[in-house]
Amino acid sequence: MLDANLKQQLSGYLTNITQPIELLASLDDGAKSAELLGLLNDIAALSDRVSVVRKDDDKRKPSFMIRRVGTDIGVRFAGIPMGHEFTSLVLALLQVGGHPSKAAQEVIQQVKDLDGDFAFETYFSLSCQNCPDVVQALNLMSVLNPRISHTAIDGGLFQDEVSERKVMAVPTIFLNGEPFGQGRMELEQIVAKIDSGASSRAAEKIKAKDPFDVLVVGGGPAGAAAAIYAARKGIRTGIAAERFGGQVLDTMAIENFISVPHTEGPKLAAHLEQHVKDYDVDIMNLQRAEKLIPARTEGGLHEVRLENGASLKARTVILSTGARWRQMNVPGEDEYRNKGVAYCPHCDGPLFKGKRVAVIGGGNSGVEAAIDLAGIVAHVTLIEFDSDLRADAVLQRKLASLPNVKVITSALTTEVHGDGEKVTGLSYKDRNRDTRHDVDLEGIFVQIGLVPNTEWLKGAIALSPRGEIEIDHRGETSQPGIFAAGDATTVPYKQIVIAMGAGSTAALSAFDYLIRLAPADAEAEAA
Incomplete structure (x- = not known):
């Protein structure tokens, strides 16, 4: 089932297992069950802490549960998690086997503290680049909290079930048998949706933040580049993003990113986020901007109001809110979204x-x-x-x-x-x-095509007839101290590499703006 290269890589990962695990298989006489059994045997052969047990007790066949021996800690896959879900399988093996997650400790504790019984089911497809984030988040939650369970189901393999439950888009999540969500969701989003007080707590934390020198709004390639370039200048930098990675998360193959012959959107987005985290940047994820209030005087503080009621202030702002898929805007489109x-x-x-x-x-x-x-x-x-x-x-x-x-x-x-x-x-x-x-x-x-995410900026800065943010060659908008970059702007070509360059330009321009303000600020303070 696994080729020699995958076996070698997986063998290295499995050395991180600290507690023995069982692969409990539910199989029938079909070819897919034989394929799954071959995969499970390959995995078990690579570690003396992994064993395969034939159970045949699950209604979905082929399926299997990864369980920590002697406990109820585990996750279940219905299908054969290869393709994009192979990483989900590897992480599940490690986490059930006792290897700690790299998720933020604050979020881990939030999951452990959730009160209630939560039985999650996620329908995925092996070609879906957005599904692994959901599967991996819910798998981790089921490992951290004994009152949470999760089954990841290959919708392409269980077509009758997909039809019966009217699943027409992946990932689709059910909680305790009822629809919970569709589309890409990160761990923090899922937890926040369950934990009703999470949004208000986040808002209170944001309200307490001091003004930034540079505030980047948007976490795609342009926003990530802007944050890195600003932070490298040693100035106070924050980035507020609705979802880190932006539209890159929805991109499959990327073959025109110079020096990288091939990559995929989620992988690039993860690298972008990690690169930003290498610097002193205050990352505020899952934050949707609602209104921009430019400073009344040059050198004053700009304000960005968020959907959760909090506000952020900064001496300069870089707008990199990107774009989204354009809709047809015809009768029936909204009614049947994710229903065909x-x-x-x-x-x-x-x-x-x-x-x-x-x-x-x-x-x-x-x-x-x-x-x-x-x-x-x-x-x-x-x-x-x-x-x-x-x-x-x-x-x-x-x-x-x-x-x-x-x-x-x-x-x-x-x-x-x-x-x-x-x-x-x-x-x-x-x-x-x-x-x-x-x-x-x-x-x-x-x-x-695409439509820019700029509706919230109307009346605050100049937009083109297409809704794009009008910028000059330095990335500056119609408002002094407010810059923009990426697909949300009038830049003629919407490409990842161009967005990164534009984000870097905007950050350098913002820094130049700030240092030119400094003498005037000093004189004002002296007076």
Whole structure:
């Protein structure tokens, strides 16, 4: 099951197990059960502290539980956790085996203190880059608190269960049998959602903070670069982010980041966060900005109000709030989001195995999505507004070679149809003939570009007609002392490497602004 290279790596990790663990397998006579048993035997052969026990007591087969011997501490996987979930498997083995987590001690204690019985179930797909964060967070919680349990379920393997529970997007989390959440969630987010007092406690801590020299709003590549460059100047730096990593977390393969031939979004995001933590930066994660109040006078304090009611003040601000997937804004889209309308083909594609789907958008993202989905689903209809596809020629040639893909150009999607529970089709208008057409299908993947996260900035600084923050070559906005960088700005190309450069530029510009203010500040204090 495991190749020699993986076995060698895993063997090294398993030396960190301090307490014996059992792999309790529930299997049937199917090929997948045989595959899982092979994986478990491979793992057990690498450590004398790991053993395999055949139980066959779980309703889901194949599945297995990793349990600390002589205790109820453990986590369960329904399926074969390879692909993106192999890391989740390794961490579960280590943590159940007694190896300490690297999570913040404050959060660990918060999990231990949770009062109540929490039975979590998470549906994931092996190609979902957002799922491991959820699986790993809930696995850790079940190890830390005996009243918490977690089962991670491969939705592609348990299709009947997925259909019965109407799971049409991953990760999807159930708590005590009821829907709890969808999409990427970090440990702190999950705990905060359970612990009702967490938000108010966080707000009180933020209110007590002194003003920053530089406050970065947004934790994507631009924000991370800005924070690092500012902190290296030795000035008081803070970063407030709704989710550290930003849209990079939703990116699959990254092959144009100079000097790194290939990486993946979540891996790059983790490296960004770790690099920021190497410096004296006050990181305030899970904080959504609500309003910007520029300083009344040059050199005064700017204020950023947060959704939780707290405010942060700073002498300079760097806005790097990024962008999000653009929506079609047609009837039915909101109603059927995560019920057939999806925005991540890598994450949710396996849930539509053997079904008919549409991809909206003919740029690189749309064509890449159609190519990927064609290998999973029965049929793909790609709908493009323009008269021609806009994707790179190499992608268009690959798309044209696929027998189960139909391309429709000069088409405007006008409505999403459903039966109240899930998507059943869509309507589009032929822009050349002004005629309406209906397409029967089960899934719609929207890939039509990005919209900047700047609605909260209206009236505070100058925005372009597209809602982008207007900046000059130094990254400065229309307000002195407020800078911006990345996909939320008027920078012409939305690329990771460009965002990092722009974040660095903004931080250097903010530092230059501060040192030029210093003589005036000193004179004011002397007076």
